[in-house]
Amino acid sequence: MSAAANTYYDRRGIMGTLGRDGLLQIILIANTIIMLAPIVIMVFSAFKTTPQIFQSPFAIPDFTHVGNFLKIWTQTNFLRYLLNSFVVTGASMVLILTLGTMAAYAIGRYQFTGSTFILMFFLAGLTLPLKLAIIPLFMLMRDLSILNNQLSLIFVYTAMGLPTTVFIMTGFIRTLPNELEDAARMDGASEARIMWAIMLPLVRPAMVIAGIQNVVPIWNDFFFPLVFIQNDDLKTLPQGLTTFMGEYTTDWGVLFSGLTLSAAPIILIYIVLSKQFIAGMTSGAVK
Amino acid sequence: MPKLRMTGRGLWITILIVPPLVFVALFIVYPIVSAFAYAFFDWQGLRRGEFVGLDNFWTVLFVEPYRSWTINAFSHNIIVFFALMVLQNGLGFILAYALWRELPGARFHRVAVFLPVVLSTIIVAYLFKLFLHPLFGVVNISLKGIGLGWMAQPWLGQGGTALWSLIIAQAWHMVGFPTLVFLAGMQRIPGEILDAVRMETESEWVKITKVVWPLVAPSATIVFTLLFVGAFNWFELPYIMAGLDGSPFGSTDVLGLYFYRTAFGNVSSGQQDFGLGSALAVLIFLFIAVIAGVITTRLRAREIQL
Numbered sequence: 278m279s280a281a282a283n284t285y286y287d288r289r290g291i292m293g294t295l296g297r298d299g300l301l302q303i304i305l306i307a308n309t310i311i312m313l314a315p316i317v318i319m320v321f322s323a324f325k326t327t328p329q330i331f332q333s334p335f336a337i338p339d340f341t342h343v344g345n346f347l348k349i350w351t352q353t354n355f356l357r358y359l360l361n362s363f364v365v366t367g368a369s370m371v372l373i374l375t376l377g378t379m380a381a382y383a384i385g386r387y388q389f390t391g392s393t394f395i396l397m398f399f400l401a402g403l404t405l406p407l408k409l410a411i412i413p414l415f416m417l418m419r420d421l422s423i424l425n426n427q428l429s430l431i432f433v434y435t436a437m438g439l440p441t442t443v444f445i446m447t448g449f450i451r452t453l454p455n456e457l458e459d460a461a462r463m464d465g466a467s468e469a470r471i472m473w474a475i476m477l478p479l480v481r482p483a484m485v486i487a488g489i490q491n492v493v494p495i496w497n498d499f500f501f502p503l504v505f506i507q508n509d510d511l512k513t514l515p516q517g518l519t520t521f522m523g524e525y526t527t528d529w530g531v532l533f534s535g536l537t538l539s540a541a542p543i544i545l546i547y548i549v550l551s552k553q554f555i556a557g558m559t560s561g562a563v564k
Numbered sequence: 565m566p567k568l569r570m571t572g573r574g575l576w577i578t579i580l581i582v583p584p585l586v587f588v589a590l591f592i593v594y595p596i597v598s599a600f601a602y603a604f605f606d607w608q609g610l611r612r613g614e615f616v617g618l619d620n621f622w623t624v625l626f627v628e629p630y631r632s633w634t635i636n637a638f639s640h641n642i643i644v645f646f647a648l649m650v651l652q653n654g655l656g657f658i659l660a661y662a663l664w665r666e667l668p669g670a671r672f673h674r675v676a677v678f679l680p681v682v683l684s685t686i687i688v689a690y691l692f693k694l695f696l697h698p699l700f701g702v703v704n705i706s707l708k709g710i711g712l713g714w715m716a717q718p719w720l721g722q723g724g725t726a727l728w729s730l731i732i733a734q735a736w737h738m739v740g741f742p743t744l745v746f747l748a749g750m751q752r753i754p755g756e757i758l759d760a761v762r763m764e765t766e767s768e769w770v771k772i773t774k775v776v777w778p779l780v781a782p783s784a785t786i787v788f789t790l791l792f793v794g795a796f797n798w799f800e801l802p803y804i805m806a807g808l809d810g811s812p813f814g815s816t817d818v819l820g821l822y823f824y825r826t827a828f829g830n831v832s833s834g835q836q837d838f839g840l841g842s843a844l845a846v847l848i849f850l851f852i853a854v855i856a857g858v859i860t861t862r863l864r865a866r867e868i869q870l
Contacts, residue, residue, distance in 0.1 A: 297768055298665060298667055301661070301662035301665060301667060302662075302667050302668075302669075304658065304659070304662050305659070305662045305663065305667065305669070305670070305673045306669075306673075308655075308659055308673070308676075308677060309672070309673050309676040309677070311736070312676045312677055312679060312680060312736070312740075313676055313679070315680075315691055315692075315695065315736070316679065316680075318695075318702060319691055330700070331700050334702045334705055335702070335706075372587075376583055376584035376587060377584065379580040379581070379583065379584055380580065380581055380584040380585070382580060383577050383580035383581045384581075387573065387577055389573075389574075389577055395581060395585065398585070398588065398589075398593075399584070399585075399588055401592075401593065402592050402593070402596060404789065404790070404793050404852075404856060405596065405793075405849065405852065405853060406793060406797040406852070407592060407595070407596070408797050408799065408820070409599065409797060409823070409845040409848055409849050410592075410595035410596045410598070410599045410845070411824075411827070411845075412599060412602060412827050412838050412841055412842055412845065413594070413595040413596075413598035413599050413602060414591070414595045416598075416610070417590075417591075417594070417595060417598075419610070432587070432590075432591055433591055435587050435591075436587045436588055436590070436591030436592045437591075437592070439584055439587060439588050440588070440592075443584070468573065468576045469576065493682055496684070497683070497684035497685065497686075499684070499685065499686050499800050500799060500800060504828070514684075515684045515685075515686040515687075516686075518684075518686050518687070518690070519686065519804070522690055529694065529700065532690070532694065533694070536687050536690055536691060539684065539686075539687055540683055540684075540687050543682050543683065543684075544679065544682070544683070547678075547679065547682045548675070551675045551678070554678070554682060555674075555678055555744055558678075558681065558682075558741075559741070559744050559745050559748060562741075562745045562783070562786045562787065562790065
């Protein structure tokens with residue numbers, strides 16, 4: 278028997294096993310086709326003219342027709358939306374990782390009264406959807422005079438990202454050894470220096486996980502911009518996409534190119550970093 | 565920094581903990597608490613009027629036409645939840661099981677199944693909206709192409725198929741998530757247990773029901789809870805695919821759309837009522853919190869028994 282027989286995969290019961298694995302393989306292949314087909318059709322259609330899309334939706338284009346992309350580049354606010362998404366997501370991520378690490382470090386590294394309560398406070402609302410508190414949030418942003426301002430999005434995303442970040446990072450920080458820290462303390466290093474120079478470099482893996490877990494939902498969010506942002510120049514990519522789709526309803530080539538361009542950045546990063554992405558996005562649920 | 569040293573650790577901890585605490589307090593806890601308070605007042609646009617007690621709750625639950633709207637949206641959420649339970653989590657379990665056996669190409673299949681999950685809901689919604697177009701969409705064109713032209717129909721334009729089209733788009737988008745959570749659960753099953761089972765039985769069915777399923781129960785609790793929460797505040801996909809009114813004729817209306825419409829108004833109804841909206845939000849909140857709590861404790865208890 279081959280080495281595979283020694284692993285825990287059941288490869289005995291010849292007829293049954295062959296049939297079983299064959300069936301599972303068919304399920305997987307069928308599923309992968311179903312998962313990829315819509316994305317492939319989207320990309321193909323982006324390189325076709327509208328009549329070509331209607332006449333032969335499944336044909337492989339020669340990828341030389343880039344008129345749709347040019348139109349998006351030159352005639353729409355698409356680049357502006359993309360830039361806005363970068364700004365909002367980037368600023369939120371910096372705040373989430375900074376503040377999240379600070380809180381997790383304090384909770385995970387020091388013993389002080391109320392630390393359990395503070396952790397609970399951060400974890401409160403971990404599953405409750407903040408969407409349903411949109412009316413008070415809207416009023417709050419109005420009172421802070423940041424409606425129609427990217428700060429409103431950055432603040433909400435930061436607050437939303439903190440619970441998971443504090444959760445993931447506190448658990449990680451607690452597992453770090455004490456020896457390094459104690460040695461540094463003996464040498465007279467300040468608490469701030471211990472955190473910055475000794476502990477932070479060790480925390481990086483948890484920061485990557487927390488970062489991925491937050492960056493995808495923030496980059497993709499549509500709901501909060503829908504409520505907070507009116508000005509077209511401030512719209513993020515998912516929100517801008519609705520404007521764009523509304524303007525080009527009959528030009529399907531341009532519609533598919535817009536979708537393709539919007540999807541491209543995250544698909545490309547995902548394909549390169551799929552392992553980290555999967556670990557990051559499922560980490561909260563797998564623990 | 566001698567000054568810091570003097571005032572000691574307390575100050576340092578305060579510096580670390582206060583800024584993040586302020587964010588969570590101001591942008592999560594305060595709005596959630598306020599949502600409850602808002603529901604007890606009468607609202608004139610953005611201005612708070614007088615205290616009206618439970619009036620808003622009474623209106624959305626028992627006064628027509630709100631009563632029918634509430635029931636209609638709520639019943640759709642229930643359909644969505646159960647349909648996704650089968651399509652998304654059920655299929656996810658099967659796919660996880662298939663991936664777990666590490667057949668040839670398993671890594672590629674794993675990357676593919678999770679790919680739609682990273683896409684924005686807006687992209688997915690528009691993609692399916694275009695695919696389901698009655699005249700030019702690939703779905704109807706393919707049906708005609710393979711001689712099933714009689715099955716072609718305006719999927720999003722008629723009551724009978726619209727909600728199901730949304731559900732299938734949603735399942736396509738998210739099936740990778742439960743798949744990989746289940747897969748992670750299966751991969752943690754110790755090899756010795758599986759060896760022991762292999763001695764006992766040849767039946768795949770027994771193996772799945774008696775060994776694999778009980779051992780991935782913690783993963784199941786999590787994906788059930790997340791699906792529940794997700795299904796009852798579903799908004800973006802129906803908003804893009806069917807519109808804020810849940811068209812056609814409210815056949816795709818769900819609580820998320822209904823709540824948003826009631827709070828912020830829309831072109832056709834023109835109404836905007838923060839009081840009724842807040843009452844709806846509180847009811848949905850409580851419903852989600854209570855049921856999610858029950859799911860978690862019940863399933864946790866069962867996990868321990870097993």
